[in-house]
Amino acid sequence: MTAKTFRGGAHPPEQKDRSSGLAVERLRDVKQVVIPVNQHFGAPLQPLVKVGDYVKRGQKIADADGRMTVPVHASLAGIVKKIEPRTQSNNLDGPCIIIEAKQPEPVDGVVESTDDFMPPLDPFVCSKEEALARIRAAGIVGMGGAGFPTHVKLAPSKPISYVIANGAECEPYLTIDERTMIERPEDVVEGVAITMKIVNAPEGIIAVEENKMHAIPLLEKAIASSPRTRAGMKIRVQLLKTKYPQGGEKMLITAITGKEVPSGGLPMDVGCVVQNIGTLCAMVEAFRDGKPLIERGLTITGGACTKPANVIAPIGTPVADIIAAGLTAVDDEALRRIIYGGPMMGVAVPNYAIPVQKNTSGVLFMNEEEAVHYEEETCIRCGRCMRACPIRISPALLAVSVETGDYKEAEKIGLLDCIECGSCSFVCPAHRHLVQKFRVGKQILRTIKQKEAQNAR
Amino acid sequence: MVTIVLITIAFSAILAFVLGTALGFFREKFKVERDPKIDEVREALPGANCGGCGFPGCDGYAEAVATGRSPTTKCTAGGSATAEAVSKIMGVDAAREDVVSVLLCQGTKDVAVSKGEYVGVQTCRAAKLSTGSVKACSWGCQGFGDCVNVCKFDALAMGEDGLPHVNYDNCTGCGMCAEECPQKLFVMVPREKKGSIVLCSNRNVIKANVLKTCKTGCIKCEICVKSCPEKCITMVNGIPVTDYSKCTSCGVCVQKCPTHAYKLLEVDVMGEKKKVPVLEA
DSSP: OOOBOOSOOBOOOOOOTTTTTSOEEEOOOOOEEEEESOOSSSSOOEEOOOTTOEEOBTOEEEEOSSTTOOOEEOSSOEEEEEEEEEEOTTSSEEEEEEEEEOOOOOBTTBOOOSBOOOOOOOTTTSOHHHHHHHHHHTTOBOTTTTOOBHHHHTSOSSOOOEEEEEEOOOSSSOOHHHHHHHHOHHHHHHHHHHHHHHHTOSEEEEEEEGGGGGGHHHHHHHHHHOHHHHTTOEEEEEEEOOOBTTTSHHHHHHHHHSOOOOTTOOGGGGTEEEEEHHHHHHHHHHHHTOOOSOEEEEEEEOTTEEEOEEEEEETTOBHHHHHHTTSOEEOTTTEEEEEESOTTTOEEESOTTSBOOTTOOEEEEEETTTTOOOOOOOOOOOOHHHHHOTTOOOHHHHHHHHHTTOHHHHHHHTGGGOOOOOHHHHHOTTOOOHHHHHHHHHHHHHHHHHHHHHHHO | OHHHHHHHHHHHHHHHHHHHHHHHHHHHHTOOOOOHHHHHHHHHSOOOOOOTTSSSHHHHHHHHHHTTSSOTTOOSSSHHHHHHHHHHHHTOOOOOOOEEEEEOOOOOTTTBOBOSOOOSOSSHHHHHHHHSOSBSSTTSOOOSOHHHHHOSSSOEEEBTTSSEEEOTTTOOOOOHHHHHOTTOOEEEEETTOOSEEEOOOOOOSOHHHHHHHBTTSOOOOOHHHHHOTTOOEEEETTEEEEOTTTOOOOOHHHHHOTTSOEEEIIIIISSTTOOOOBOOO
């Protein structure tokens, strides 16, 4: 099998060997969870519970009307202690529901189940509408990082020819998708099959980078033994070159199909649906067990992490509690920076009391060497950023137009197409903060466009 | 030799005359009609091209006023004098208050807790986007001086305390700082305004959390609301707001405020008491 790839990209040190051999452990007996009300990309939610309420595990605790909303569920059975603003993993204060674990009192010697799951549903029998309703009811969002509502993604307005399972995991350090593919290959295949059924796609592809070769035989075995492929569904594994950002939705599609997602377009415009490995497993659980998205796998690693781990933790668990439970450990002396997410696109946060969210794929504890910061210098016009840019815009020129406030020009160069992958900043020998500038520029350009639209009205 | 020079001079003179005549002729023939009011209004404007009116410079604003697309009072840089002059040209009434900019944050380096070390792009907007806020208070001044950079009148300077300070002699109330500030911390207040104002924008609902982040933050104790003899203070969205139609500048709220968030505009904000060390540019 030849490894496919896209043009451009970068090769950051992989650093995956710290945690890639460690089996996923489940965090048990969590005392308290801090569940952010808004964990998806879309309209804000309203809490459905009050302080003092008893909630079961899996009970819906926040929801709203509207297409771009996804409900949030209690990941722990217990009492709602507080509903107050707390810092979330995007560094902003947002409303959080704090639940303290409490076992219900036995009635007549029988302890009531603390789980409140939905009845199982067979996605291959039920209608598409029922299946999408179940995915929304289970609170499933893209677990790779953006938190895009999955039920919206799986209701494309165009015909789909490929369903791609994103097992590239191109972010350095992170190994949770790799472990999931090794430990639960059947669920990954089943998830691809469910997605194919919902979007009516003829072909499913599981994309894996070369540094995860050892997962491929397991996936192929799972494909061969899956009842879905025996029933005629076409699923295969595709090998990809190890390169950042290979797991970016648009790069993945270009590498596999050779097609390019048009500017401002979505994967469905080229007949693709891309799903994260974690999302696929969450979907399988939502149908098979009726279990909503109340826990997720994440990798905890980094130079200052003395006990790297792949952990399944309830959504809302403060990372400090995972450390307290002994599943992982951090050397506070050596700790210089904490990053939620991957090192390339993740967010640096002030402390590790911040809870695990639906889109937290990893937590990195960086030491002095890893967190080294270089002073920003002037552009030396070497053009390395242009070669690295996977969407082939020119970061050097873009930075000039953003710095000088020429947003018309910036838009022309392709500011809004930037996927913020960080390849340009990574390769820049002058250590320019390119991506951050583009993020600011995007925000300003969007405001300008909004104002223009208002004036035009 | 002399002949060549003479011929050249004569030829040049004739050419110059012909071209000059042609230019003069075409100037009249293809004259672009332009409202003389545009130039008149332009003359009356200060010419700072600050953009405070929302138009591209003074030329843009002059055209907008002359064509009736904009009110005559939008030039904040020129103040009431300009507004009057422009209104006179346009033949309308001018009623405009002279305003100045006030920063609603007192979170200096000493009193406001920093969230952590920030090493990214050194502008307020970038810092806000990446960290939520470099201070533990999500509402506070980021302190990178985006407002100072946009001020066209040298009315803002970063203080050693980490906050921008308004020089009220120079401030024209153009509002560029208010527009630029990602935290929206500047308000425009009439220059002659008297009364009290809260120099805090923290809308955290939990009192303890306000104090954890900033020693001079408004802790929503509502002592000001209770103690005001004129009953002119109400809580709006977590911040006390003074009703200036009733406020007598008695200063009770300023004295009672436990965190010194309440200040008197004419004394503490714009008056003599406000002496701050300013960094050399």
